[in-house]
Structures are given as structure tokens and as C-alpha cells.
């Protein structure tokens with residue numbers, strides 16, 4: 001039995017009636033202290049106990065717009081406890097009344113969100129990217145190259161013999177690094193983006209005439225091609241656009257609606273044309289290329305040389321470089337040297 005003093009409002013006038021309330025676990029018996037009004041019995045199921053939001057007054061909503069207000073918060077809490085009501089709001093109240101706990105919970109929440117954004121989203125994006133079927137990847141890549149051809153690229157003017165030789169070398173290279181995709185190498189002239197290469201998620205790699213002209217020998221170009229092949233192998237293009245499109249795309253992909261990837265496909269040309277890969281992906285691709293070069297016995301010097309030359313040369317072109325931008329090139333060259341230095345000496 002819970003008893004407490006309260007003030008009753010009938011919901012029609014502003015008049016306050018002092019009342020005493022008795023709760024027996026099922027029914028609230030409300031009795032006026034002055035005279036007999038009000039005298040009513042209301043089942044607890046028909047009442048709503050308003051959430052305890054920091055105030056010192058608790059109110060119980062009664063049917064028909066009437067309500068009881070009381071300063072006896074303990075009695076109301078005991079009522080709630082007895083009926084198992086407002087569990088959620090009690091937690092809010094509990095947190096409110098213990099701000100350290102609340103602050104701790106908030107910090108925990110922020111940490112969770114940060115962990116999800118930093119590790120969860122990339123992890124799930126990777127999972128989703130690997131689930132995209134080749135036909136869809138092909139279709140997205142075809143659209144992207146069409147758009148890039150329209151905006152930045154012109155037909156190649158390279159000697160056909162030179163093209164044939166590079167394609168042959170690229171076939172060996174791509175087969176060695178990754179057998180999963182149907183790799184093809186195409187050339188374009190690009191006065192806008194200059195010496196460049198980029199890979200579409202389908203395995204189509206585009207290299208500019210300007211890059212071919214800049215290279216001192218084919219090994220330099222093969223290093224770049226190994227780097228681009230690694231972007232395809234590791235699904236960097238798809239992963240980037242999924243990561244950047246937000247949680248909703250991720251959810252629909254993981255829920256099985258793989259075709260929803262096409263809604264994000266429009267961002268592919270921009271990603272490729274503005275070196276939109278994360279540092280992490282670039283480092284990963286550099287590592288694959290470095291290991292390939294070392295395996296071939298060529299070392300990473302040709303790769304370093306072409307990166308540095310592209311960076312120097314880029315000043316002449318209006319577009320951003322996909323391959324090398326100033327502050328990063330030094331770090332990348334250092335990384336390549338580190339990989340080579342960490343290798344056991346070849347005999």
C-alpha cells in the first residue's frame with residue numbers, strides 16, 4: 001500500500017483540489033481532503049505516469065484530462081517500481097540524477113560512433129564491395145569511362161607497336177598479381193590531367209600518352225601498372241564510393257540490394273579524376289607494386305623515379321594528379337625504400 005498527498009485538477013477548470021491518494025497495487029483511490037470532492041477510483045492501467053524529467057513534481061495523468069500532481073517523488077517511484085512502468089524513463093532519470101554516469105555514457109556513445117565510423121564502416125564497405133557481381137562492376141566502369149572520355153580524355157596518339165608491347169607486358173603483370181579480373185590496358189591522350197594512370201573497378205586500366213612519354217623505361221610504367229592493378233584487386237574503387245556514400249547505401253547493400261551500388265556509381269569518375277583514394281589505399285597499392293618489383297629483381301628504384309618525375313612534371317598541367325601530389329610523394333618514396341630495406345637480401 002502506497003499513500004501520498006497530491007493536488008487534483010479536473011482538467012476543465014484551474015481549480016486545485018488537495019487530495020490524498022492510496023494505491024493498492026491495482027487501483028488509485030483519490031479522495032478530496034476538503035469535503036468529498038473528488039472521490040474517484042481509477043485503475044492504474046488507465047493512468048499515465050509522466051516521465052520524471054528533473055523536476056521535483058511528478059504528475060499522474062488520469063482519464064478525461066484530469067491529473068494529480070505530487071511532490072512525493074518517492075511514492076511515485078515506488079508505484080512505478082510496483083507496476084514495472086516507465087522503465088526506460090526511470091533510466092533517463094537515473095542518468096540525469098547521476099551526471100557522472102551520464103557523462104560516462106555519453107563518452108561511451110561517442111567512442112562507439114567513432115569506432116564504427118573508423119573501423120565498422122570500412123570493414124562493412126569492404127564486405128559489400130566484394131559482394132558486387134562482375135556484371136555490375138562492368139556496367140559502372142563503362143559509364144565512368146564514357147564520362148571521363150567526354151571530359152578529360154582524347155584518343156591516344158601512341159605508336160601501335162608501343163601500345164602492343166605495353167599491353168603484352170601488362171598481361172603478364174596483371175596475371176601474376178591478380179587472376180580474378182579481366183584486365184585490359186588502354187591509352188588516352190590527356191592535355192588536361194597529364195601523366196597519369198587510373199584503374200576502373202572492372203579491371204580496365206587507362207594510361208595517358210603523357211605518362212608513357214615521361215617514362216625512362218618500361219619498368220617505371222610497370223610499377224605504376226602494378227599499383228593500379230592492386231587498386232582493382234583490393235576493390236579500392238568500390239570500397240571508396242561505398243564508404244563515402246554513407247550508411248544508407250551500406251545497409252541496403254548488406255541487406256542484399258546489391259544493385260543500389262549503381263546509385264553511388266556517379267561518384268566514380270570524380271573519385272578517379274581527383275585522386276580520391278584514401279592514404280591507406282594508396283599505401284596498400286604501393287606495397288603490392290613494391291613487392292612485385294622486388295620479386296622481379298628490379299627493386300623499387302624505377303617506381304620511385306617515375307613518382308618523383310610525375311610530381312615535378314605535374315606543375316605543367318591543370319588537373320590534379322592521381323598518382324603523385326607533392327607532400328605525399330616524399331612519404332611514398334620513403335615507404336618504398338623501407339619496404340625494400342626490410343626485404344631479406346636476394347642472392
Ligand SMILES: [Zn+2]
Nearest residue numbers: 277282285322
Ligand atoms: Zn593509386
